[in-house]
Amino acid sequence: MSIKSDALAQQGSPRYLASGDPALADYYPAWLDNLADDVTVEGSMLDGAVQGADAARTIVVGIRTLYGTSQEFHFAGPCGDNGWLEDYIAxxxxxxIGCVALMTRNAAGQTQHIVASYRPRSSLLLFARLLGEKFAGTPLANYFISESAA
Structure with a gap:
């Protein structure tokens, strides 16, 4: 199944400033409900890769809470044989902030790897700091706040 959007950014404008596709207003990332026990998550907002279903779910849900109700999807659909791609703004x-995320599945159909790329850089740096604050006092905070920034 492919979910495509006809909403395009204005020529010359960054896509993270374009509205999402209203047809995707009720989209829910079903891949989040089927994480492998040893799933990994990495992205431009964190240093290193986090492993484990509980940690990955905590990060993804934490990210979504920072978006509030502003998350809008441009695209959500299959990518290759074992992948799922999302392109959204918030x-x-x-x-x-804009994000392109790729989720890959293992042979059992579980989400095995999540990688997310965020833009623009200024929003990315703010986002990482806010996530570090959100996860303060937990081991996850270290992935978002560098030693020099702490």
């Missing part, structure tokens, strides 16, 4: 602390 706001973090009032700043626009």
């Amino acid at each position: 706001q973090v602390d009032g700043k626009p």
